[in-house]
Amino acid sequence: MKLVLLDAETLGEDLDLSPLERFGELVVYPRTAPDETAERIRNAEVVITNKVVLDRETMLMAPRLKLICIAATGMNNVDLEAAKGMGISVKNVAGYSTPSVAQHTFAMLLYLNEQLAYYDRFVKSGEWSRGGLFTHLGRPFYEISGKSWGIVGLGSIGSEVARIAESFGAKVSYYSTSGTPHSERYPHKELDTLLRESQIVSIHAPLNERTRGLIGEKEVALLPDGGILLNLGRGGIVDEAALAAELDRREIYAGLDVTEEEPLPEESPLLKLKHPERLFVTPHIAWASVEARQRLLQGIVKNIEEFLE
Numbered sequence: 001m002k003l004v005l006l007d008a009e010t011l012g013e014d015l016d017l018s019p020l021e022r023f024g025e026l027v028v029y030p031r032t033a034p035d036e037t038a039e040r041i042r043n044a045e046v047v048i049t050n051k052v053v054l055d056r057e058t059m060l061m062a063p064r065l066k067l068i069c070i071a072a073t074g075m076n077n078v079d080l081e082a083a084k085g086m087g088i089s090v091k092n093v094a095g096y097s098t099p100s101v102a103q104h105t106f107a108m109l110l111y112l113n114e115q116l117a118y119y120d121r122f123v124k125s126g127e128w129s130r131g132g133l134f135t136h137l138g139r140p141f142y143e144i145s146g147k148s149w150g151i152v153g154l155g156s157i158g159s160e161v162a163r164i165a166e167s168f169g170a171k172v173s174y175y176s177t178s179g180t181p182h183s184e185r186y187p188h189k190e191l192d193t194l195l196r197e198s199q200i201v202s203i204h205a206p207l208n209e210r211t212r213g214l215i216g217e218k219e220v221a222l223l224p225d226g227g228i229l230l231n232l233g234r235g236g237i238v239d240e241a242a243l244a245a246e247l248d249r250r251e252i253y254a255g256l257d258v259t260e261e262e263p264l265p266e267e268s269p270l271l272k273l274k275h276p277e278r279l280f281v282t283p284h285i286a287w288a289s290v291e292a293r294q295r296l297l298q299g300i301v302k303n304i305e306e307f308l309e
Contacts, residue, residue, distance in 0.1 A: 001025070002064075003304075004044040006032040006052040011071060015293050019301050020048075023308075041065060048300060049077065056082035067091070067307050069300045072287075074206065089307055093299030095156060097287035102160040104286035105202055105232055108255035112228055112280055113200075115139035142226075145169030150189070150198030152214070153177050153205030153233060161202055162186060170200070177205045177214070195222040200230070207234035217242040220252075228253045232286050235260040244269035247278045254279050257286040 001024030008017065009030040020026050023046070032040055032052045038061040041047050045064050047054065050071040056079050059065060068078055070092040083090050111117065118139045122128055128136055149170040151158045162172045162185075173187045173194060181188035191214070195201060201223065205211050215229070216239040223229060223246075231238050235258040243254055256270070262284055264270065273279060 001045045002027065002043055003046040003048065004041050005029065005048040006037065006040065007050045007071075010050040011296070012288065012293055014290070015297060017297070019297065020304075023304055038062070046304060051077055054078045054083075059083060059086060059088060067304065069303050071296060071300060073097070091303040091307070093296050093303070096295040096299055097289075097292045098156050098160050100289035100292035101157045101204070101232055101286040102164060103289070104257060104282070105161050105204075105230060106164060108230055108232075108257070108280055108282070109144070109200065109202075109228060112253045112255055113144070114141040117277065117280075143169075144200070147171070147199040148173065148197055149200045149202070150174065150194040151186075152191070152194070152201065152203040152237075153211075154183055154186070155204060157232070158202075158204035159183075161204060165200075173198070177208075177211050179210070191219065192222055195219055196224070199224060199226065200228050202230040203233040203237055205233040205237060207236045211237045213237070213239055215239060215243070217245075220246040223252050225251055226253075228255065230255040232257045234258055235262065241269050244273060248274045251275075252278065256281045258284055 003020060003023055003026045005017070005026065005028045008028045017026070017028065029040060034053065037052055037054070038058050041062045043064060044062060046067045046069065047065060048069045048071055054068060054077065059082060065088055068083060068088060068090045070078060070090065073092055073094050075090065075092050078090055080090055122136060122138065144165070145168055147170050149165045149172050151162055151172065151174040154162065154174040154176065158174065165172050173189050174183065175189055175191045175194045176182060189197070214237050220229070220243050229252065240260055246252060247254060264281070270279060270281065
């Protein structure tokens with residue numbers, strides 16, 4: 001059996017792919033451009049892809065293809081209806097990244113909330129050494145305990161963030177992006193109310209017709225002064241130009257692990273802020289702890305095993 005992995009570089013060079021070799025011949029490509037996909041999967045029976053798009057025309061060029069393993073939870077890069085019509089099974093891996101994304105949510109929050117970049121620079125610049133005082137309180141920071149934390153999207157990741165936030169003493173509420181409240185543990189609020197009443201807001205929702213552009217100019221203006229907005233869902237949920245303008249207009253903070261276009265374009269307004277210290281951006285890494293990527297690979301192996309059985 002021939003297996004083709006189309007974008008191994010997205011899984012990290014440190015991930016041991018050898019468990020896949022026991023299924024047959026494994027061909028690994030670091031990256032695959034759109035015009036290379038059809039030729040590379042032409043003789044494959046199993047294709048593994050993270051973000052490479054497999055549309056109807058591409059799959060028609062692979063007559064031996066029987067299984068597509070998506071190295072992710074989201075399945076929007078595969079034409080599922082076309083695959084079904086061709087008798088091609090499509091399997092994703094759900095839940096592997098929950099601990100990693102939840103942890104990164106708090107890493108971003110603590111970085112912003114405790115003004116860690118400022119204090120790190122203060123010490124390393126030598127200012128603390130020259131100051132003569134045992135402490136320095138140049139930037140105020142606040143406790144999570146007692147703060148209102150609003151969660152947009154209370155799925156598995158949002159629920160884990162809520163659990164941890166409660167352990168810090170936060171008061172959690174949520175907004176259901178499906179329009180249907182589904183938790184009895186936390187109060188449900190309409191989006192405008194959630195944004196207005198929460199000192200911390202974190203987004204853990206998928207990108208769909210309900211969430212695209214959900215946080216725009218009107219919504220970011222509702223955040224209280226000093227509020228923190230975290231997006232660990234999908235970039236298209238937040239209007240980046242509106243967020244950039246609001247970050248420069250007044251003192252609010254934002255942490256983004258996802259952006260509408262990835263990688264972030266050099267001309268993005270997020271890279272031209274007058275107050276860049278109010279924004280913390282990471283390059284879509286929340287999902288990718290070593291342990292999460294190992295779980296992801298284990299999930300792919302299990303999906304192939306189940307298919308063969």
